[in-house]
Amino acid sequence: QKRRRGRLPPGPPRIPILGNLHQAPKDAPWRTFDQWIQKYGPLVSADFGGTTVILVGDFATARDLLGKRANIYSSRPRMVMAGELTCKGQHIMLRPFDETFLLHQRLEASVLSPRASACYTPVQDMESKVLLKNLLSTNEFPKQYERFAASIVYVLVYGFRIETGDEWQLLTAHEVLKNFTYAGQVGAWIVDALPVLNYLPGFLATWKKQAEQWYQIEANLHMVNMKEALERSSWNWSKDFKNAKQAEGLTDVDISWDLGILCDAGVETTNVTLQIFTLACLAYPEFIPKAQQELDSIVGYNRLPTFEDLEHLPYIQAVVEENFRWRHIAPAGIPHATTREDYYKGYWIPKGSTIMPVFYSMCKDEKLFDSPFEFRPERWTDKTQLSNFGYGRRVCPGRFIARNSVSIAIARLLWAFNIRQAKKGGEKVVVHEDIFTTGFVSAPKPVEVVFEPRSEQHKNVIEKEFGSVDKNVANMLDDIRKRQIAVGLHPRA
Numbered sequence: 299q300k301r302r303r304g305r306l307p308p309g310p311p312r313i314p315i316l317g318n319l320h321q322a323p324k325d326a327p328w329r330t331f332d333q334w335i336q337k338y339g340p341l342v343s344a345d346f347g348g349t350t351v352i353l354v355g356d357f358a359t360a361r362d363l364l365g366k367r368a369n370i371y372s373s374r375p376r377m378v379m380a381g382e383l384t385c386k387g388q389h390i391m392l393r394p395f396d397e398t399f400l401l402h403q404r405l406e407a408s409v410l411s412p413r414a415s416a417c418y419t420p421v422q423d424m425e426s427k428v429l430l431k432n433l434l435s436t437n438e439f440p441k442q443y444e445r446f447a448a449s450i451v452y453v454l455v456y457g458f459r460i461e462t463g464d465e466w467q468l469l470t471a472h473e474v475l476k477n478f479t480y481a482g483q484v485g486a487w488i489v490d491a492l493p494v495l496n497y498l499p500g501f502l503a504t505w506k507k508q509a510e511q512w513y514q515i516e517a518n519l520h521m522v523n524m525k526e527a528l529e530r531s532s533w534n535w536s537k538d539f540k541n542a543k544q545a546e547g548l549t550d551v552d553i554s555w556d557l558g559i560l561c562d563a564g565v566e567t568t569n570v571t572l573q574i575f576t577l578a579c580l581a582y583p584e585f586i587p588k589a590q591q592e593l594d595s596i597v598g599y600n601r602l603p604t605f606e607d608l609e610h611l612p613y614i615q616a617v618v619e620e621n622f623r624w625r626h627i628a629p630a631g632i633p634h635a636t637t638r639e640d641y642y643k644g645y646w647i648p649k650g651s652t653i654m655p656v657f658y659s660m661c662k663d664e665k666l667f668d669s670p671f672e673f674r675p676e677r678w679t680d681k682t683q684l685s686n687f688g689y690g691r692r693v694c695p696g697r698f699i700a701r702n703s704v705s706i707a708i709a710r711l712l713w714a715f716n717i718r719q720a721k722k723g724g725e726k727v728v729v730h731e732d733i734f735t736t737g738f739v740s741a742p743k744p745v746e747v748v749f750e751p752r753s754e755q756h757k758n759v760i761e762k763e764f765g766s767v768d769k770n771v772a773n774m775l776d777d778i779r780k781r782q783i784a785v786g787l788h789p790r791a
């Protein structure tokens with residue numbers, strides 16, 4: 299036990315040695331975290347087997363600590379099985395906050411800036427047209443959303459499209475995600491609690507063999523993807539990273555992991571965000587006619603909404619904003635860690651604490667939002683956005699790309715379809731915790747939905763725009779490269 303140097307934030311009573319470990323929730327941790335936050339206040343401390351865990355339950359506290367004191371709060375908790383053994387320290391999301399992390403962040407920054415992200419809209423334009431066209435013949439929306447999300451990042455990172463969603467690269471990425479989730483499970487691996495056990499020889503430390511197998515699958519995927527990307531004729535992020543100044547001292551394996559993780563990070567997140575939107579359509583359909591009225595008056599019936607239209611569509615923007623607030627894809631938060639001790643409002647926050655911004659509690663704060671469980675885009679008229687993409691030096695670097703993908707998809711889905719429950723005349727879906735999956739990224743469980751074109755005219759426009767959009771990736775990437783140069787950026791390849 300560390301020597302205490304002040305009063306910790308309040309929290310549930312602890313027992314000797316374990317602290318609160320016996321109460322640590324395995325599934326849907328945000329439910330237990332929220333109960334503690336409601337009871338003890340927006341800053342809660344708990345002890346999970348010797349690690350201090352600080353829960354942050356409102357936006358103001360999260361901004362004060364994770365945002366304004368980012369120099370202290372921007373590391374990640376140590377994850378021996380998932381981070382050190384399964385990924386050999388190469389997963390950017392799990393890197394501790396140090397010089398190496400900053401080097402990798404700088405390597406990525408130039409392709410992820412707001413200006414660079416604005417150059418990628420031709421890909422999002424094309425893939426959202428394909429999304430609409432596919433939804434004319436299937437209602438299997440989670441698979442279609444995944445294809446849409448994946449194809450955008452695979453085009454940018456590697457220069458090829460995900461056309462069906464059954465490509466081996468995406469299927470292997472599913473396997474990698476499954477292994478990573480298992481490796482990251484709290485309480486599943488003794489070596490996470492006692493890292494010293496790693497010094498045991500392999501035949502005693504059986505988890506090392508498992509981690510090595512998982513590492514090989516993931517490393518092979520990233521390496522093959524990068525190699526193939528480097529051989530393609532057009533510009534892509536793989537070529538751009540390879541030529542970057544920051545990459546000079548890095549190995550190909552290092553670079554391939556940075557690319558691979560960027561790709562993975564863009565798929566499930568965007569997919570689940572759109573699934574949440576679809577759930578909102580079933581649970582709070584009252585907002586749909588308002589959104590469609592705005593689309594009809596600004597865009598009309600003869601063409602799809604475009605990126606240029608978005609700034610004239612304040613209600614659609616409010617729908618996007620409310621979607622991010624209404625249900626966060628990672629309700630328990632994504633953990634940060636402190637690199638030195640700190641004091642806040644009289645409380646001591648030890649060095650090495652795990653800090654959880656509990657988005658679930660933050661987004662339903664009644665002081666900020668009336669009837670927080672209701673999906674009400676109106677609350678966003680003339681208001682600034684929240685920090686759903688995280689904080690400080692670990693804020694989501696893909697947020698500009700993500701926002702563009704989600705905004706164009708939502709605008710076009712609402713323009714094109716009546717989105718409703720399969721059962722005609724069915725009741726509105728009632729939203730409660732049991733309809734969400736309980737893992738780290740929490741998605742609505744499957745529900746049958748119909749995507750019905752709003753009219754024959756809408757259907758014809760979808761077919762026509764799908765037919766005329768250029769789907770040649772090489773042309774598109776060359777065009778994107780030119781767009782970057784035109785706005786004063788310097789592609790590195």
Ligand code: HEM
Pocket residue numbers: 390391392451559560561563564565567568571627628632633634686687688689690691692693694695696697699700701704
């Ligand atoms: C709607 C889609 C998305 C959502 C809701 C989302 C949300 C988040 C959140 C909450 C974090 C954690 C931030 C923190 O710890 O404070 C994060 C991290 C991250 N995101 Fe996203 N993200 C999305 C899409 C993307 C895309 C498209 C990319 C890449 C092109 C991306 C790349 C990353 C990476 C690399 C990290 C780790 C950053 C670090 O540890 O320094 N994300 N994202």
